Amino acid sequence: MTIRVTPIQTGWARMKAAQKCGQDGRGAFGRKLDIIRDTIWVGPFPILAWLVEHPEGRFVVDTGDTARNGTPGYLPWWNPFFRKMVQIKVAPVEEIGFQLHGMGIDPARDIAAVVLTHYHHDHTGGLDHFPHTRVIGPREGYQRARSFAGKVSGCLPQRWPTWFRPELVDLDGPAVGPFGRSHPLTRDGRVFLVPTPGHVAGHVAVVVRGEGVTYFLAGDATYAQDDLRAGRVDGVTADPAASLATLRAIAAFAADEPTVILPAHDPDGPRRLAAGEVFAPARPGSCVPVPA
Ligand SMILES: [Zn+2]
Numbered sequence: 001m002t003i004r005v006t007p008i009q010t011g012w013a014r015m016k017a018a019q020k021c022g023q024d025g026r027g028a029f030g031r032k033l034d035i036i037r038d039t040i041w042v043g044p045f046p047i048l049a050w051l052v053e054h055p056e057g058r059f060v061v062d063t064g065d066t067a068r069n070g071t072p073g074y075l076p077w078w079n080p081f082f083r084k085m086v087q088i089k090v091a092p093v094e095e096i097g098f099q100l101h102g103m104g105i106d107p108a109r110d111i112a113a114v115v116l117t118h119y120h121h122d123h124t125g126g127l128d129h130f131p132h133t134r135v136i137g138p139r140e141g142y143q144r145a146r147s148f149a150g151k152v153s154g155c156l157p158q159r160w161p162t163w164f165r166p167e168l169v170d171l172d173g174p175a176v177g178p179f180g181r182s183h184p185l186t187r188d189g190r191v192f193l194v195p196t197p198g199h200v201a202g203h204v205a206v207v208v209r210g211e212g213v214t215y216f217l218a219g220d221a222t223y224a225q226d227d228l229r230a231g232r233v234d235g236v237t238a239d240p241a242a243s244l245a246t247l248r249a250i251a252a253f254a255a256d257e258p259t260v261i262l263p264a265h266d267p268d269g270p271r272r273l274a275a276g277e278v279f280a281p282a283r284p285g286s287c288v289p290v291p292a
Pocket residue numbers: 118120154199220
């Protein structure tokens with residue numbers, strides 16, 4: 001089996017423009033106020049998970065969201081962010097389990113591990129499809145995601161499956177390029193985690209070194225390659241400075257080896273993946289258009 005990455009889109013998300021891209025110089029709290037005040041919606045953007053096929057097994061990176069997100073009572077009434085600041089649409093057949101079955105893959109038997117980049121609801125919503133599968137997630141950020149602080153900032157631990165006990169990993173492996181630490185997922189070292197904090201503390205990205213090209217499964221470290229190239233930090237970041245340092249590290253990594261950047265909500269990601277289009281930094285003086 002050669003190494004292959006396949007997108008799995010679990011529906012769509014719309015968000016405020018101020019969430020997609022925050023204002024330079026604004027702190028984490030100010031950015032959230034900007035989202036509340038903003039009247040401009042952007043999207044819909046895909047909610048992407050990824051299937052990584054590797055000789056040592058198949059990995060699923062993030063699980064997308066669930067059709068239950070649109071069911072009365074699923075989102076907590078006391079947290080207006082979920083209902084007023086973001087719109088999620090997932091059909092039952094778009095959930096990751098159905099799509100894997102459609103690809104002839106049994107989530108219970110054919111997946112070596114599910115890997116979570118972080119614990120936001122649109123990455124954990126499909127966990128119900130994996131009760132018999134090893135689930136790996138970053139240790140940093142897990143306790144917070146389970147706490148009240150997590151519930152007010154994009155996590156729905158009250159909707160996690162009762163069996164959910166992820167194998168928590170520390171990124172205590174060797175440095176890789178601009179990333180000071182890593183964590184291998186395969187014995188051959190071609191699939192590994194790197195720290196990409198900012199969007200949330202403890203956020204990780206999954207790096208897959210394929211044949212002559214590397215895939216960078218960015219989670220929400222950046223919402224889109226254009227944002228990465230322009231150094232634009234999102235509006236929900238827990239730490240704008242850490243987010244910017246992460247964007248610079250990703251760009252530096254992609255300057256060192258041909259890399260296809262695959263964020264979880266970039267509509268152009270699947271096309272770049274199919275075309276093998278690697279990241280090219282912005283040319284000095286070039287104008288980067290702001291997506292509508
Ligand atoms: Zn997120």
